Amino acid sequence: MLLSVKSDQVRLSISQQIAEIVTFLLLSYVGFELELYINEDSEEDSSEDEAPGEMDFLRNLFSSALGLGSGTGEKVLDELTLDGVAKYMLSGKCEHSAGIPDFRSPGTGLYANLQKYNLPNPEAIFQIDYFKQHPEPFFALAKELYPGQFKPTICHYFMKLLKDKGLLKRCYTQNIDTLERVAGLEGNDLIEAHGTFYTSHCVSFCCRKEYSLDWMKEKIFADEIPKCEKCSSLVKPDIVFFGENLPVRFFTSMKMDFPRCDLLIVMGTSLQVQPFASLVSKVSRNCPRLLINMEKTGQADPMLGMLGFGGGMDFDSDKAYRDVAQISTCDDGCLALADLLGWKPVLYGLMSEMGTRESDSDSYHKDSRLDSDSSPKDSRLDLDSWSETREHYESLAHLLHTLF
Structure with missing residues (x-):
């Protein structure tokens, strides 16, 4: 999957129009070890390893944008449906509602408190x-929206199931709520583009002492402003604030991961905001791409392709050959895919083992057919309806992702 198809659920409620959730999952070939492309013992220059993927991306970009070549890729799926994706995953070609409130809505307790x-x-x-x-203000909000108050949903556990089956290469996410970790993913499985509450650091450049999630939780619930035990400076959770750069690991990892992606799954995102929007074009031309979302997004835009932001996805044209759109919530889409793969019993067992909320059991065991009116609540919000500009997106996206 595209590094982990991991995104969060998408809902149409007001609160879900606040945060952008993006998750990408990468599936590797069965038996394909991470060491094959990140070998600490190797003395070869990593630039040599990256070159083929980068050159392939550039060739695809120009041929697509300028209309060169055949214009139609070789068919990689038996059919452009979720069933076609499931068959692809089983063929051996692939080897891996949380109740979040909206603090910006007048009339809510959070809004009044702020x-x-x-x-x-x-x-x-x-x-x-x-x-x-x-x-x-931040720590007052953090107390109300502390990650421990929310639980992983079907989508998170589906990602864990991919990991357990050796299919998950990586999960790229903009969420900061640590729910991926709660569901069982580890640090090496994740690229948390907007950071995480899992760790915190002293803001002093000369100190930078690290603190744990439990330490921060204790301070927050004691209504204390967290101060460094070493130098008394402020301690901040490791989330990306406005004015801070994305983690370096995001940029270094994507150069290695995407050229080696065998199936890209994108969930709960508009694919309109950089740098995530262009990631879908960094996989090879023979890599199938599955979008699980409430509407089709990220379709090819010739002008953006000419500017280097990728050609986008093609679901409906005569040239479509690898892109599939599953119109549903992320939870429903993952449940339907698990059913087609014959994994539903295992998924239920995993959720039970990991301590899934008893109140959600009916949702987990409902018919796998998708029904938007009866879909379980998702833990993510959609930020694009607020603004299509980069500045507002960054503002609200982080803002929302700080809404756990």
């Missing part, structure tokens, strides 16, 4: 400069 801080704007809570001067 009003007393006289914020210049809601996004100020997540601006690094404002945080360093006025950390109180």
